[in-house]
Amino acid sequence: MLSLNNVLMCQGAFSLRADLMIEAGCKVAVIGPSGAGKSTLVNAICGFVDVAEGQVQLDGRDITQALPSKRHMAILFQDNNLFPHLSIAQNVGLGIRPAMRLSQAETAQISVALDRVGLEGFEDRKPAALSGGQQSRAALARALVQGKPWMVLDEPFAALGPALRAEMLDLVASVAMETGAGVLMVTHSPDDARRLADQVIFVADGVANPPVATAELLDNPPSALKAYLG
Ligand SMILES: Nc1ncnc2c1ncn2[C@@H]1O[C@H](COP(=O)(O)OP(=O)(O)OP(=O)(O)O)[C@@H](O)[C@H]1O
Numbered sequence: 019m020l021s022l023n024n025v026l027m028c029q030g031a032f033s034l035r036a037d038l039m040i041e042a043g044c045k046v047a048v049i050g051p052s053g054a055g056k057s058t059l060v061n062a063i064c065g066f067v068d069v070a071e072g073q074v075q076l077d078g079r080d081i082t083q084a085l086p087s088k089r090h091m092a093i094l095f096q097d098n099n100l101f102p103h104l105s106i107a108q109n110v111g112l113g114i115r116p117a118m119r120l121s122q123a124e125t126a127q128i129s130v131a132l133d134r135v136g137l138e139g140f141e142d143r144k145p146a147a148l149s150g151g152q153q154s155r156a157a158l159a160r161a162l163v164q165g166k167p168w169m170v171l172d173e174p175f176a177a178l179g180p181a182l183r184a185e186m187l188d189l190v191a192s193v194a195m196e197t198g199a200g201v202l203m204v205t206h207s208p209d210d211a212r213r214l215a216d217q218v219i220f221v222a223d224g225v226a227n228p229p230v231a232t233a234e235l236l237d238n239p240p241s242a243l244k245a246y247l248g
Pocket residue numbers: 029030031032050051052053054055056057058059
């Protein structure tokens with residue numbers, strides 16, 4: 019369980035409030051207008067944005083001040099953060115061991131993760147020799163090997179076409195189901211939310227609202243969400 023108890027997050031003059039809980043293993047989309055604070059929310063949960071008031075808890079443990087690396091979250095952002103000078107296997111290996119001296123078992127684990135995302139045989143390629151979709155898959159493999167209970171995605175597949183995006187969302191969902199990981203995903207697309215998410219957090223007017231069942235919220239949107247959806 020991930021809880022934000024009366025949390026106030028600030029980025030310069032911008033501030034965002036949240037008082038909400040997300041069940042372990044739940045897949046949650048974060049939607050809302052541009053600049054509403056979706057990235058601020060997930061970055062605060064991951065430890066990249068300071069919390070000015072309130073408490074962030076993971077399974078009852080106060081992680082408000084914890085380093086990002088101690089938060090049990092695998093993070094996947096839009097640019098994939100693949101290092102261009104490293105091979106795909108090395109990039110995925112960074113998810114296991116930043117120092118990169120991998121044991122045989124860890125090397126095998128990388129191959130299993132690459133197989134899982136459909137990149138078997140791509141171990142030695144550099145990111146530039148992969149398509150955009152394949153790069154997204156490699157970044158997902160890196161999240162996979164971390165074995166964390168949460169995957170946090172900030173518009174991870176925004177650069178992909180609709181068919182490829184749907185494919186990646188289904189892959190995230192099946193990986194999450196296999197590992198039992200919860201998913202928190204920022205997206206601009208209500209269709210993506212419907213495809214992946216059990217629940218939706220709507221961010222608007224300085225508030226990240228508690229999660230509501232996806233169909234319930236998108237089928238009967240409150241006025242601010244209706245205005246956003248158009
Ligand atoms: N480092 C920063 N310093 C000051 N203000 C910031 C900083 N980062 C973001 N902001 C401001 O915080 C607000 C929320 O930004 P945020 O990126 O969280 O919104 P968002 O909902 O993710 O937007 P988008 O959908 O456009 O990506 C914006 O007004 C933005 O200008």
